[in-house]
Amino acid sequence: MESFVWEWGSLLLRWLHVVAAMAWIGSSFFFIHLDASLKRTPDIPAGEGAAAWQVHGGGFYEMRKYFVAPEHLSPDLTWHKWQAYTTWLSGFVLLAWIYYAQSRLYLVDPAVMDLSAPVAAALGVGALALGWLVYDRICRSKLGESETGLAAVGLLAVTLAAFGFSQVFSGRGALIHTGALMATWMAGNVFFIIIPNQRKVVAALLKGERPDPSLGKQAKQRSAQNNYLTLPVVLMMIANHYPMLFESKATIPLIVALVTASGAVIRFFYNRRHADHARSPWWAWAAASVGLASAFVLAVAGSAGGRAVLGLPPQAEGPPTTALASATPPDHVVELVAGRCAMCHAAEPIWDGIGVAPKGVRLDTAEAIGRQAEAIRRQVVLTHNMPPNNVTEMTDEERGVIAAWLTDTAR
Template identity: 60%
Template sequence: MVDYVIMEWGSAALRWLHVIAAMAWIGSSFFFMHLDAGLRPHPEIPAGKGGAAWQVHGGGFYEMKKHLVAPASLPAELTWHKWQSYMTWLSGFFLLGWIYYAQSSLYLIDPAVRVLSPAAAAGIGIGSLLAGWIVYDLLCKSPLGRNETLLAVLGFGFVVAMSAFYAQVFSGRGALIHTGALMATVMSGNVFRIIIPNQKKVIAALLAGEAPDPALGKQAKQRSIHNNYLTLPVVFLMISNHYPLAHTGAVLPLLVALITFAGAVIRHFFNGWHADHSKAPWWCWIAAALAFGAAMALSWQAAPGRQSWLAAERQIAAANPAMTEQAIQIVQGRCSMCHASQPVWDGISAPPKGVKLAEEADILREAKAIGLHAVLTHAMPPNNITEITAEERATLALWLTRR
């Protein structure tokens, strides 16, 4: 029993930490991108070597100056921005392990996709994150990396290809969370392996009285821009587990492509907007809306229960009063072992997400949720662990359309 309490609160604590660290990281990243874009020439700073911006916050006025090269003598107090990133990655990694590797039969392994042992699933997950970073880093350092546009296209293709790979081995939600974790690993890797070490080298050169290698700053800037464009897509992927229509296996890589595009293009708008409101690229919103709409339509087209639901709608005329009875029996037979006040499923101590499906009144009240999670999509039962049949799902569809 104690292990249930530990699993539950452990997950809550890790997620709490992860969300807070990510807010701090993304918040500071947005702040500096905004500041950079808003800098204007300043008389004390030579042209092309930085700039200044004024901001007002919390009742005070801030005059912020940017020096592209470090000052001749370093200030006594120099704040580094790195722990937000490291903490986000570490807490995210442990949260991934806590939920997806420690409880993989519920969340990660879908035998209809691939039969894996928990150790193999975790090995593939962790190995792919490491391999993903290595491939990305080599790509950036290769001659191809000198062409920014080509690199962006290749990086985008790489992420989509990895999501296609994940969709071949993991459950839908497992595939999406790993695609997000891969992007996040690239982002934190950029901070840990490139941006911060390069800044340290620049400072060491200055302290030694030498001119720092300008390539170091250029490389750090390139990685920093990648991170900027990845922030919005990664956040969507991190919350995607709440949206079963987003984990539709057959079209999952296409959904990842559309959402990544939409997130990156919105970021692009804000980069332009902060630099100069009058030149903001408004087309970005249209492009993002089109991509998002396409993702919606695609997930609906590909939803595994779409055909049987449509068929049920066509049969609606032949009303059958026994329908509700049958639906309740199916839900009690396939869902209530977990979704009851006192679940009998090993490893589940309380109805997941507070959704109870044992009493008739509860089932009737949750009809919409049943439709979304067990009929239109096959998010529930998790990985079809209680073996609900296609006929039973079709019966639920009929019941839902007749209510």
């Protein structure tokens, strides 16, 4: 029953996280677009506001933005904050549920660094907290006064973070933590900067006072950064489904840098286009295409099968892992898995159409099978989810053999 609880909990948390992220990203993109499309209107004095007209669902909408409090300001203001908070909170719980509570399966790779579960979790949480403090300090420094300089340092920080995570965690753990770090910056911007500053501005306007212009400037800067980080973060969140991105720890930092830069350039295109279609920076698509194509080449070159396709020499084998001896399967189980699973789950898969082991899971050695014992139990014994559509015709008797081994291992 425990395995089913873990799976069901993962499903519900992921569902909540995705829905919350959709709401957050949707509202963010909407207001960025709205701000960019605002135009002067005769009934609002110059410098005091602007408006934009939109059509949707058969109706027409006039959106007005006031730079100062209008004469009749409703106290029932809608604050767009809980989308961000719910996204981060659900994401962190999901991170803990999958990667910290099941660290041996998803986060810790003994070939990289053999960490205990508590140490791995502490490193992950500590890195997120420290990452926010460093990022916030940089934004508040003199460097934060230059948008270009801040963007360059931010890209460097993301790349260095990816490198650091790849030195201590599994490939998928490194990518998910890099994405979580960027998401922490974004949620922190909303919680610590944007919403508090907005509250101060609203309070001043309601009193008839002139708000401190630095509050709005700071909030707008952080909001813009969130906008540029959105696309890279989304890709990091789904990257664990694409092992070609994290098979080689040597390529992870460069792939992260290229994806982050490409995603930001794509957002730059839309931000400029929403403001003035005639001045759309079409070159941005060429730049993003080059960046993503480069990331693709690096990802292919980082996989064993990809290197063979590119005519590159094979990478040196890493040090042997230190899987628990109690999980190491007997020879007849290794033979069974080799015949039913290892044609896909190998360093160089031989199944047509598969270039990298699905989810980065290798089952081509006894040690690798032992490390994936819990995943095998869930996918092969409890649910019959693997092999997919039972393409290799694994019999119930063979599943029983695997179940017997797993039962012996659990004793």
